[in-house]
Amino acid sequence: xxxxxxxxxxxxxxxxxxxxxxxxxxxxxxxxxxxxxxxxxxxxxxxxxxxxxxxxxxxxxxxxxxxxxxxxxxxxxxxxxxxxxxxxxxxxxxxxxxxxxxxxxxxxxxxxxxxxxxxxxxxxxxxxxxxxxxxxxxxxxxxxxxxxxxxxxxxxxxxxxxxxxxxxxxxxxxxxxxxxxxxxxxx
Numbered sequence: 173x174x175x176x177x178x179x180x181x182x183x184x185x186x187x188x189x190x191x192x193x194x195x196x197x198x199x200x201x202x203x204x205x206x207x208x209x210x211x212x213x214x215x216x217x218x219x220x221x222x223x224x225x226x227x228x229x230x231x232x233x234x235x236x237x238x239x240x241x242x243x244x245x246x247x248x249x250x251x252x253x254x255x256x257x258x259x260x261x262x263x264x265x266x267x268x269x270x271x272x273x274x275x276x277x278x279x280x281x282x283x284x285x286x287x288x289x290x291x292x293x294x295x296x297x298x299x300x301x302x303x304x305x306x307x308x309x310x311x312x313x314x315x316x317x318x319x320x321x322x323x324x325x326x327x328x329x330x331x332x333x334x335x336x337x338x339x340x341x342x343x344x345x346x347x348x349x350x351x352x353x354x355x356x357x358x359x
Contacts, residue, residue, distance in 0.1 A: 178253065178342060178343050179252070179254075179255060179258075179337070179338040179342045180337040180338060180340050180342065180343065181252070181333070181334035181335060181336065181337030181338040181340075182252040182253045182334075182338065184330060184333065184334035184337065185248045185249070185251075185261065185331065185334035185335070185338070186248075186249055186252050187330075188248060188327060188330045188331045188334060189244075189245045189246070189247075189248035189249035189252065189331075191245070191327055192242070192244055192245025192248065192268075192327060193241075193242055193245035193246060195238075195241055195327070196238045196239070196240075196241035196242030196243075196244075196245055197238070198238070199234045199235070199237055199238025199241060200234075200235060200238035200239065201238075202231075202234050203230075203231045203232065203233070203235030203236075203238055204231065204235060206227050206228075206230050206231030206234060207227065207231030207232060207235065208231075209227055209231075210223070210224040210225075210226075210227030210228050210231070211224060213227060213293070217292060217293045217296035218292065218296050219289060219292050219293070220292070222285060222288070223288070223289040223292055226282065226285050226286060226289050227289075230282065230286075233275075233278060237271055237275060240267075240268075240271060241268070241271075244264045244267070244268060247260075247261075247264060248261060248331060248334075252334070252338075255338070255342065258335060258339050261331070261334070261335040261338065262332065262335040262336065262339075264331065264335075265328055265329075265331035265332035265334075265335050266328075266332065268327070268328035268331060269325065269328040269329070269332065271328075272324040272325045272327075272328055273325075276324060
């Protein structure tokens with residue numbers, strides 16, 4: 173019979189790590205797309221230099237945060253069941269929380285520029301097609317959406333909870349011939 177140690181937050185860290193990898197990959201693709209689309213949008217819709225810079229800034233921030241989230245997700249999965257990496261995972265979660273706060277802050281800061289860019293695009297499309305669907309989202313609507321802003325904090329919070337659960341005494345599974353018994357390990 174070989175006992176195996178399983179940290180209490182390992183499952184949560186695995187799930188959150190997978191979500192971080194998925195969202196990180198989406199942010200990478202979005203960032204690259206946004207950086208590349210600034211010039212295209214300028215030529216299609218006559219955006220000024222501020223509009224081009226807007227797409228580059230949004231894209232660069234998305235690219236950087238996507239890379240960080242991807243790496244942290246991989247590290248979370250890799251170190252989820254290693255007792256000596258608990259503090260490291262806690263620090264990663266706190267860094268992710270700071271990045272989420274920064275993300276919310278830049279969304280609010282850049283929203284007026286985004287509104288201006290959307291007005292330029294809307295005007296150009298109205299000129300080209302003689303009208304436009306008024307259901308296009310604008311940056312102010314997106315910045316004020318509490319649900320969207322909250323999601324950015326949920327993943328890091330769950331990561332921190334997983335790391336904190338890993339600080340609790342682990343469970344040891346003793347696998348016998350027919351039954352599995354879980355016991356708490358005292359430190």
